[in-house]
Amino acid sequence: MxxxxxxxxxxxxxxxxxxxxxxxxxxEFSIYNTRMDKEEFLAGRFAAKExxxxxxxxGVGQVPFHTISVIYxxxxxxxxxxxxxxYEVSISHDxxxxxxxxxxxxxxx
Ligand SMILES: CC(C)(COP(=O)(O)OP(=O)(O)OC[C@H]1O[C@@H](n2cnc3c(N)ncnc32)[C@H](O)[C@@H]1OP(=O)(O)O)[C@@H](O)C(=O)NCCC(=O)NCCS
Numbered sequence: 001m002x003x004x005x006x007x008x009x010x011x012x013x014x015x016x017x018x019x020x021x022x023x024x025x026x027x028e029f030s031i032y033n034t035r036m037d038k039e040e041f042l043a044g045r046f047a048a049k050e051x052x053x054x055x056x057x058x059g060v061g062q063v064p065f066h067t068i069s070v071i072y073x074x075x076x077x078x079x080x081x082x083x084x085x086x087y088e089v090s091i092s093h094d095x096x097x098x099x100x101x102x103x104x105x106x107x108x109x
Pocket of ligand 1: 093
């Protein structure tokens, strides 16, 4: 098993529609466009993508962010999709910070 975590300063994501279009998957971008809390949403997604790369032991730049997609399961919980596989992800935001944790089960030894 491998774990990754990341924290993002939410105000960095204020009025960043162009960044959102570039780093969000098409499904995430559709959700982003419906959200009132756009900067928290974008910060949480950014954190989730970086947490995934940490868990995967990949450097930023090796995997395009828009190919990592965090959508919702039937209960409203987030699920991370990459290359047709699902990964555990948890996101939280409060005030100026958003955090995300990702677990990759198959890296068990
Ligand atoms: C999940 C929950 C506790 C989040 O509480 P919060 O402290 O207000 O918000 P946080 O900032 O910590 O977390 C928000 C993130 O939680 C995640 N989340 C939402 N619903 C979730 C759920 N059911 N399970 C796990 N994570 C959830 C989302 O990723 C959300 O971030 P996003 O909107 O940017 O994607 C709250 O939304 C809740 O109680 N939801 C209802 C849960 C529910 O309906 N469960 C039904 C089965 S028992």
